Amino acid sequence: MYRININGQDHDVDVDGETPLLWVLRDILGLTGTKYGCGIKVCAACTVLVNGEPEKSCGFSVAEAVGTSVTTIEGLSPDRSHVLQQAWIAEQVPQCGFCQSGMLLAASALMTEYPNPSDSRINDKMDNICVCGTYQRIRAAIHRAAEG
Amino acid sequence: MSTLEITKGTVVNRRQFLATTGGLLLAFSFEDNHHAAEAQGLPGTQVTGFVRIGADESITVLVGGGEMGQGIYSGLAQGVAEELMVDWETVQVGPVAAGLSWLSGGSTGIRRRLTSMRTAGAAAREMLIAAAAEQWGVLPSVCSAAHGMVTNSITSETLSYGSLAVRAAAMPVPSAPPLVPSSAFRIIGTSVARPDLPSKTDGSAIFGLDVMLPDMLFAVVKHCPVFGGTLRSTPPRPPGATHVVPLGNAVAVVATNTWQAMEAARKLEARWNFPAGYLNIDSAVIRSQAQNLIVNGPAVVAESRGDVAGAFAGAASTFQRNYYVPYLAHCCMEVLSATVHYDGETCDIYAPTQAPNAVLGAAKAVTGLPADKINVVPTFMGGGLGRKFEVDYITQALKIGMALRKPVKLMWPRPEDMQHDQYRPMALVRVRAAMDASGNITGWAARTATPSILGQRGPLPPSGVDSQAVEGLVNLSYGFGSRLIEFARHPALVPVGFWRSVGASINGFVTESAIDEIALATGADPVVLRRRLLAADPRSLAVLNAAAELGEWFSPVPPGRARGIALVWSFGSIVAEVAEISVPVAGTIKVHRVSCAVDCGMAINPNSVEAQMQGGITHGLSAALWGEVPMKAGRATTRNFSNYRVLQMRESPQVDVRIINSGAPLGGIGEPGVPPIAPALANAYARLTGRRVRSLPFFPGATMGDD
Known part of the structure; x- marks a missing residue:
């Protein structure tokens, strides 16, 4: 049994300690906003925040998550009111939308560190894959969010 | 404006709608030469979309194409909203029943169907005007529609669409309602917000992989590594798996969560027959x-x-x-997946698909059930790119669901998705x-x-x-x-x-x-x-x-x-x-x-x-x-x-x-x-x-x- 804190709530989960946090979130807790894309920590669709830092949850075990504070897309805001969510809608960023949970969380971590990041900073820091090709709009949405 | 939640109840059937909400339901065809809309009915297989105006003021457009990021939910609904004289923000969009759907491909979604979508919206508008005229005892020509209301130009009285919907449903369907001239477009040709996007910013959009049913099991597939190869015999159940299901050219490994299924699949000992000449696949x-x-x-x-x-x-x-x-591989962000619940008499299939009708066909073929016992629920697709026309993954999920007689979600792990693409x-x-x-x-x-x-x-x-x-x-x-x-x-x-x-x-x-x-x-x-x-x-x-x-x-x-x-x-x-x-x-x-x-x-x-x-x-x-x-x-x-x-x-x-x-x-x-x-x-x-x-x-x- 592992006690993990997700979006401010404690959960006790009875799984193998090696189980990646991704699958605990999705299959055990029903938090399906966190996506599976590759399983090898490359595509970053599974990005969550662990103590505020972006982490690829497909390669981060539930045992490692114990004692940390995890934020998933469901916890970014209760009502789509986060400045990045608003900017994402204003810029009409998503296409298929599958990668956008990870994108939003990566962007929120980026903006915590750099409140007004340049394009090159965004390019350096965000390695999430979007097959639809929404990168340009993501940059625009981050700038919009930074401007408030 | 918003998308309908994709749940089992989304695909509203006509009787259910009329019994619960009441109002005007127009079923119409998207094919260019079948514009005539027919009120209150399901006039045969040409019908591929619906406009619903509920007594509760809801306005719903159901479209037969799948949303995979290309914007079909907005593009087609814009045509309806334009002609119906309603504001874009009041329109809901969702999918039609699978049997009435079309294939999303060839970049045809909007270009082949916009005119009939517009005609349906115009027909509904004319019927609402006719209903208002009847209620006021005036000629329809003194009535006009705007912002979801009909106005009597003599008295300046207004009636909302919702209050007119039931009466409108009894009006004859105009065969050639006038369309808004392009010079007067309010919605067509404008960059309206896509209705599916808010749910794609908070994790609430339901993709195929996100379907969860009570007591569901989780399956992953392991294919024969060689194209055209077949399974020799059903392999033993590896540790951690609840079931293995042979699938001809593959094996499904089932467990109580996806990770357990993937771990068990790694330990699977399957033996395969490789086809003659396979070394020429080089x-x-x-x-x-x-x-x-x-x-x-x-x-x-x-x-x-x-x-x-x-x-x-x-x-x-x-x-x-x-x-x-x-x-080239498709490598959609969302790997192939489908969820099936088969109980021997009915079959529910939740699928990210570009071809819901083909899913229905596969379900009939695999289960032997008649169409009215099969419920296909198309979900959002995490990319389609042409791969989600195919029904190989659907057929597999159906076979697993039949073997288990329990809700089961099949997922292709990324290496399977890349190595067994078309x-x-x-x-x-x-x-x-x-x-x-x-x-x-x-x-x-x-x-x-x-x-x-x-x-x-x-x-x-x-x-x-x-x-x-x-x-x-x-x-x-x-x-x-x-x-x-x-x-x-x-x-x-x-x-x-x-x-x-x-x-x-x-x-x-x-x-x-x-x-x-x-x-x-x-x-x-x-x-x-x-x-x-x-x-x-x-x-x-x-x-x-x-x-x-x-x-x-x-x-x-x-x-x-x-x-x-x-x-x-x-x-x-x-x-x-x-x-x-x-x-x-x-x-x-x-x-x-x-x-x-x-x-x-x-x-x-x-x-x-x-x-x-x-x-x-x-x-x-x-x-x-x-x-x-x-x-x-x-x-x-x-x-x-x-x-x-x-x-x-x-x-x-x-x-x-x-x-x-x-x-x-x-x-x-x-x-x-x-x-x-x-x-x-x-x-x-x-x-x-x-x-x-x-x-x-x-x-x-x-x-x-x-x-």
Whole structure:
């Protein structure tokens, strides 16, 4: 049994300690906003925040998550009111939308560190894959969010 | 405005709707020659969409195409909202029942169905006006509709659509209701917000992989590694699995969560039969077979105009080059998945699919149940790209569901998704051209050696030509003096399928690279040469010139950079792109910006058109730079994004889009952004480095991360 804190709530989960946090979130807790894309920590669709830092949850075990504070897309805001969510809608960023949970969380971590990041900073820091090709709009949405 | 929650109750049946809400339900056809809407009814199989006006003031448009990011939910609903005289924010959008759906492909969603969507909205509007007139005892001509209300112009009284809906439902359906003239459009042609996007910013959008049912089990698939191979016998259940289910060419491993199923599948000990000749599924063998086919045939004629032999006999100069493109994987962000609950009498299927009707067909075939016992719920797709037309994964999920008689979700882990795709075919294409003394192209000949997508799905027509294989080679608008286009069917057994823009993704590269080479060889500017070849096609000329202007074609290039241009016709649209690149480090390309001009007749939602161009260019750049699925020993050697690199943020260029509303018949928009970028890149690269890339990708063997 592992006690993990997700979006401010404690959960006790009875799984193998090696189980990646991704699958605990999705299959055990029903938090399906966190996506599976590759399983090898490359595509970053599974990005969550662990103590505020972006982490690829497909390669981060539930045992490692114990004692940390995890934020998933469901916890970014209760009502789509986060400045990045608003900017994402204003810029009409998503296409298929599958990668956008990870994108939003990566962007929120980026903006915590750099409140007004340049394009090159965004390019350096965000390695999430979007097959639809929404990168340009993501940059625009981050700038919009930074401007408030 | 919002999307309906995708749940079992989403696909409202007519009786249920009328019993619970009451109101006007119009069922209508999307086919161009079946505009007549029919109130309150389900008049047969031509009906592929619904407009509902509820007594509770709800306005709902149900569309028969799947939403995979292309914006079909907004584009079609815009047509209804325009004619219905309602505000965009009041419209809900969701999917129709599977049996009434259409295939989402060929970039047809909006262009083939907008008119009948508009007609349905107009018919509903006229019926609501007629209902109001009856209630007031006035002539309909003194009533008008706006913002979801009917107004009596004499008394200034108003009635809401919701209050009129039940009465409206009894009104005759007008056969030819007047449509809003384009000069008065409020919604069509504007960049309305897409209704599906808010749910894609908070994790609430339900994709196929996100379906959760009570007491559900989780299955992953393990295929025979060799194409065409079969399972020898049902393997023993590995530790951690609750079940194994044999699937012919694969085994499903079932457990109580996805991770356990994947771990158990790793321990699976399955034995396979490999088919005869499987070692010939090898990239080097396949390419040498193609080389033989383009030299020796056999080949069939796909298009022949004028005297090509005479043109070559009398040529002042000639040109001949071969171009090669590899197999490509779809690698949608969302791997293949489907959820089935079969209890012996009914069957529910939740699926990310481009073809809900084909899912229904597969379910009938696999379960033997009649259609009315089968409930197909299409979910959002995390990308479709042509892969989610197919029903291989659906059939597997059905078989697992039948074996278990419990809710079960099947997922293909990424390596299975990449290694058992239905790939964009490879192709080797030989282009020959004959020029006169002034550099005019008097003869044009192309022969493609490529596997047949259609031929793997049924017999080819008597001509022997696979139309998909020659898209982008035939019917070119260029004013060549004569032309001969041939198709040589390649026998490779690798499964092939429809990949965003299909043949145009191959032949756009071929044709536009060859045109550029001829321009350089004859000392002509590539834009000037194309202008000459398009002298009789003002629409294409306008697109070419717009891209050249946007991309500053005739202005000096910044130091260390070069530009390349290409123009491709596909799916009824014309797209030209200018790529501006540099080579900061040998073995890389930096794409600084791409300038794109598109004529799709009219942009219904300009913001969505721009998004599709940006997306198509990104997708095409990934393929051109790194995309390749090498074949070895009967298998695809691609495993994951680790050895199938795609564009990331830092490589993503600024893409500027200019839309030309020419008024031509509507063209597609989901696919046509893809084809021009590979040749624009190759043409820029040749100008910058003097090196012509005729074989894609630019950088084979690229990797990203480890697996």
